[in-house]
Amino acid sequence: MSFHAWVALTGVLLLMLALSSAYLKQLPVTASVVYLLVGFAIGPIGFGVIRIEIREAAPWLERLTQIAVIVSLFFSGLRLRVPWNGPAWRAAYILAGPGMLVTIAGIAVFARFALGLDLATALLLGAVIAPTDPVLAGMVAVNNAADRDRMRYGLSGEAGLNDGLAFPFVLLALQWNSHGGAGVWIGEWALRHLAWSVPVALGIGFLMGHGVGLITIRFRNQQRTTSAASDFLALALIALAFALAEAVGATGFLAAFAAGVGLRHAEVKVVMATPHPAARNAPTEEFDQAEIAGSHPPAETLVGAVTTTRELRLPAAAAGVVIAELVTFGDTAERLLEFFLIVLVGITVSVHWDPRAIPLAAVLFLVIRPLGTWFLCARAPVSTTQRWLMGWFGVRGIASVYFVTYILGQGARGRFAIDTTDLTISVIALSILVHGLTALPVISWYERRLARHKVADEGGVVTAVRA
Secondary structure (H helix, E strand, O other): OOHHHHHHHHHHHHHHHHHHHHHOOOOOOOHHHHHHHHHHOOOOOOOOOOOOOOOHHHHHHHHHHHHHHHHHHHHHHHHHOOOOOOOOHHHHHHHHHHHHHHHHHHHHHHHHOOOOOOHHHHHHHHHHHOOOOOOOOOOOOOOOOOOOOOHHHHHHHHHHHHHHHHHHHHHHHHHHHOOOOOOOOOHHHHHHHHHHHHHHHHHHHHHHHHHHHHHHHHHHHHOOOOOOOOOHHHHHHHHHHHHHHHHHHOOOHHHHHHHHHHHHHHHHHHHHHOHHHHHHHHHHHHHHOOOOOOOOOOOOOOOOOOOOHHHOOOOHHHHHHHHHHHHHHHHHHHHHHHHHHHHHHHHHHHHHHOOOOOHHHHHHHHHHHHHHHHHHOOOOOOOHHHHHHHHHOOOOOHHHHHHHHHHHOOOOHHHHHHHHHHHHHHHHHHHHHHHHHHHHHHOOOOOOHHHHOEEEEEOEEEEOOOO
């Protein structure tokens, strides 16, 4: 396709999205399912308008998906207001750590013995498919900072952490393949990509997000300007956190996520030191739900669409304006990324479809993920219902596409690359369909159940449903 044809196709797709957005919200499926069907329609399986072969398009797809993931990770972190040591994070740590290892091992074992893949390819496939996706988990993840639901928190925290935590195991599989098996190199891999990369990335991201957030809020408060470009702030912070982490050999994905969390905690620090006057009139239930942030609701909920210079004399109002602008920008960016990248998956799946993905997806969705979550989260502060829902909603997506394009960029060839690419794209498409078709009815049922059976946990926080 020529450049002008690409521009025309992009315009048509965006126009369709704009005109149909109100109707999409009324459908009993998530928008991601519709986007996937659009990809089917314009790809080789439909009208044949466009054909994309990932192995040929890997160079530009790698950068596109990498940008999509780091942007989505940052804004996912920005919604998480509970500190790292809060009980709402416990399930996220379990799912992103032991849960991901169980998933990698389960997929690798199934791929090795049921699908007949060699050990290196089976391990790579497990590492590529294991992470859940922050881009596609919007329906079941935390969607505003006032949300303290522990099921949503577990899924959001997991999706934010495990993209970065899965990457070392992608590198492990690549090295396993190049070395022809295990060896002394595994010790160096563990030191470099686990012991160093993970904590350093989290530290860099959080400190940068927290520091830049405090400086920005202070400037907005002192200058009292209503026209500062907070979207530039977000892009700058994402770029700097990612680049600095990568420069010192840490994982940029984790740094981008932690930068979002750090910026959110800058807002918490400001409002706790100088509360907004309107917070004194907040509903009692909202006070109860603010687990760690004391009795102060998120600052952005206390500022209007238009904030005057006089209001900005309040540090909490300045914090609210900064965060509100970032959230608005993030929502738009995430919708665009979700649309284009899922359409891309729909286009490519006809080229890369592998029927072996059906039993693989069935085992992953129905056995490995649910049972792993059930047993590993047995002592986490979540209810039985929440454990089952977290086990079901392990949405696979764009991060896995990035991993595929990365390994192709590293020179992976032959069955090692072909099997990983085809099975990954096929499983992602199945995940979008299966989870997209079930998300709305299951979440509607869950929210009705919450409304009927709210109970307080030991700390007096209304968060769980005891099944």
